[in-house]
Amino acid sequence: MGLLVVGSVALDSVETPFGRIDDALGGSALFFASAASLLYQRVRVVGVVGRDYPMNGLDSLRARGVDLAGVTMADGESFRWAGRYGFDLSTRETLDTRLGVFAQFKPRIPEEFRESRFVFLGNIDPELQLDVLQQVRKPEFVACDTMNYWIQGAASRVSLLKLLKHVDCLMLNDSEIRELSGDWHIQRAARWVIAHGPRYVVIKKGEHGAVLVGEGNVFYVPAFPLEDVFDPTGAGDAFAGGFMAHIAKSGNTSPANLRLAMVYGSAMGSFAVERFSIQRFAEIGPQDVMARVRASQELVHFERDFE
Amino acid sequence: MGLLVVGSVALDSVETPFGRIDDALGGSALFFASAASLLYQRVRVVGVVGRDYPMNGLDSLRARGVDLAGVTMADGESFRWAGRYGFDLSTRETLDTRLGVFAQFKPRIPEEFRESRFVFLGNIDPELQLDVLQQVRKPEFVACDTMNYWIQGAASRVSLLKLLKHVDCLMLNDSEIRELSGDWHIQRAARWVIAHGPRYVVIKKGEHGAVLVGEGNVFYVPAFPLEDVFDPTGAGDAFAGGFMAHIAKSGNTSPANLRLAMVYGSAMGSFAVERFSIQRFAEIGPQDVMARVRASQELVHFERDFE
Numbered sequence: 001m002g003l004l005v006v007g008s009v010a011l012d013s014v015e016t017p018f019g020r021i022d023d024a025l026g027g028s029a030l031f032f033a034s035a036a037s038l039l040y041q042r043v044r045v046v047g048v049v050g051r052d053y054p055m056n057g058l059d060s061l062r063a064r065g066v067d068l069a070g071v072t073m074a075d076g077e078s079f080r081w082a083g084r085y086g087f088d089l090s091t092r093e094t095l096d097t098r099l100g101v102f103a104q105f106k107p108r109i110p111e112e113f114r115e116s117r118f119v120f121l122g123n124i125d126p127e128l129q130l131d132v133l134q135q136v137r138k139p140e141f142v143a144c145d146t147m148n149y150w151i152q153g154a155a156s157r158v159s160l161l162k163l164l165k166h167v168d169c170l171m172l173n174d175s176e177i178r179e180l181s182g183d184w185h186i187q188r189a190a191r192w193v194i195a196h197g198p199r200y201v202v203i204k205k206g207e208h209g210a211v212l213v214g215e216g217n218v219f220y221v222p223a224f225p226l227e228d229v230f231d232p233t234g235a236g237d238a239f240a241g242g243f244m245a246h247i248a249k250s251g252n253t254s255p256a257n258l259r260l261a262m263v264y265g266s267a268m269g270s271f272a273v274e275r276f277s278i279q280r281f282a283e284i285g286p287q288d289v290m291a292r293v294r295a296s297q298e299l300v301h302f303e304r305d306f307e
Numbered sequence: 308m309g310l311l312v313v314g315s316v317a318l319d320s321v322e323t324p325f326g327r328i329d330d331a332l333g334g335s336a337l338f339f340a341s342a343a344s345l346l347y348q349r350v351r352v353v354g355v356v357g358r359d360y361p362m363n364g365l366d367s368l369r370a371r372g373v374d375l376a377g378v379t380m381a382d383g384e385s386f387r388w389a390g391r392y393g394f395d396l397s398t399r400e401t402l403d404t405r406l407g408v409f410a411q412f413k414p415r416i417p418e419e420f421r422e423s424r425f426v427f428l429g430n431i432d433p434e435l436q437l438d439v440l441q442q443v444r445k446p447e448f449v450a451c452d453t454m455n456y457w458i459q460g461a462a463s464r465v466s467l468l469k470l471l472k473h474v475d476c477l478m479l480n481d482s483e484i485r486e487l488s489g490d491w492h493i494q495r496a497a498r499w500v501i502a503h504g505p506r507y508v509v510i511k512k513g514e515h516g517a518v519l520v521g522e523g524n525v526f527y528v529p530a531f532p533l534e535d536v537f538d539p540t541g542a543g544d545a546f547a548g549g550f551m552a553h554i555a556k557s558g559n560t561s562p563a564n565l566r567l568a569m570v571y572g573s574a575m576g577s578f579a580v581e582r583f584s585i586q587r588f589a590e591i592g593p594q595d596v597m598a599r600v601r602a603s604q605e606l607v608h609f610e611r612d613f614e
């Protein structure tokens with residue numbers, strides 16, 4: 001088995017209306033692994049950090065069984081991102097991006113990770129995502145994320161379209177799928193993606209939940225209605241972590257099981273936003289995740305008055 | 308029993324990316340009654356039209372048992388609204404509003420309507436909404452709509468807050484509840500409303516679905532994922548029509564039944580947007596509504612992997 005994630009391991013400086021934090025643990029691979037390791041014990045991370053990275057910050061992940069053998073340390077500074085959220089947390093401004101050692105990131109998958117059956121390709125250059133896939137022997141279910149930057153670039157768009165032929169599930173947000181497909185209508189855009197390779201597409205809509213389309217299914221999971229959202233950073237990657245961890249743990253890629261995976265993803269996204277960085281994941285256990293899955297079901301439950 | 312609706316009966320001129328229509332049947336009371344009469348046979352309308360109103364256009368409502376005895380004809384022109392939607396239908400511009408006889412509208416509830424147990428107060432001056440309530444003898448469940456115009460006006464806001472003490476359910480959209488409560492956060496805004504009178508609040512979020520909050524419940528219904536949305540006009544009033552008709556038909560105001568009422572409302576909203584004006588409601592029957600309720604349940608259905 002094994003669930004491999006390749007992505008960024010970063011230091012985030014974030015301002016929200018409720019506070020600020022500097023150089024906090026972040027990056028797509030870290031949010032993914034923090035969420036996934038609550039459900040599944042064989043999470044494997046590939047990424048790169050600089051000499052300045054506070055490696056002991058990752059002890060809580062190790063304690064949950066995350067294998068960090070694929071996180072290499074390179075000469076230079078760690079990837080840093082700084083951003084500020086608006087009063088209602090629905091808009092954000094990037095204040096600074098310093099790629100540091102991430103600029104030269106060429107993921108090399110350790111031999112013992114190459115048998116991983118489940119793979120998540122975090123948001124990096126689609127050329128690198130393709131390269132990672134070639135290093136994994138026979139993955140059973142591959143999901144990938146992307147972003148507008150790669151969709152807009154002429155060369156990276158070609159690579160992304162090539163990548164799509166090799167992944168089972170594309171995960172992206174609503175503005176990204178509109179841009180990728182050229183269609184503002186989410187349902188049609190999802191069909192466009194499926195015509196280009198993936199069997200499934202997951203559209204993340206932030207506070208408006210997420211949609212799974214594929215194999216004749218449309219499944220909707222609302223965002224969990226939190227009273228206090230603190231910092232939206234990493235919610236999408238935590239979602240991916242919950243989604244993929246449930247699939248890896250169950251070893252079941254049926255449409256019915258992918259529905260439940262969406263709910264685990266949504267639960268993890270809701271935890272991510274309750275604190276800065278990956279802090280919330282250190283406070284909770286599997287029982288908390290189960291409680292939120294139950295509450296998600298209650299949120300949409302109704303009985304029909306006819307057969 | 309009986310379900311009373313008081314609101315506008317208008318002529319709408321609408322431009323969407325897919326076409327345009329002039330002087331089509333519209334108004335909150337008409338969309339409400341078109342949807343409600345698919346589920347329930349004792350819908351009663353109170354409104355006003357001008358001498359120019361094409362009254363035979365209402366024959367399809369009469370055929371479904373809608374009692375139009377409360378629609379009076381006054382000297383002058385009918386209420387007209389003209390608007391244009393943007394390419395993705397999520398923004399709209401009002402091109403023209405001519406109140407006509409609606410400016411002098413003083414709803415007088417016919418004697419035979421005053422026993423109505425279920426009442427929907429469409430979006431009109433809260434003073435008039437209060438006046439309507441005083442004419443109804445002993446309503447069991449009263450819902451009302453409102454809009455930013457009444458929320459912003461100093462005098463109308465006072466009336467609206469007075470009205471809230473007498474209604475069971477406030478229905479409004481997300482921008483309206485934010486403005487009314489002064490809180491951008493939907494969950495807290497809902498609590499604010501409930502602290503001001505209504506037991507329930509329904510927040511309509513357009514393509515992002517609708518939320519019911521109240522009596523310790525939070526229930527979410529997604530918007531039905533349509534491939535083709537044609538004209539969003541009237542979706543909110545059609546939603547209200549489905550919601551109230553289910554409650555009136557069942558005579559059951561329990562939280563569990565209000566959940567199902569939300570789904571009927573959502574189904575009706577999804578039909579409203581498939582054609583111009585109230586056209587879609589003339590094409591469908593109860594079986595189509597039931598099919599959409601079933602599909603709504605399938606859309607959010609998942610099985611947990613634990614008790």
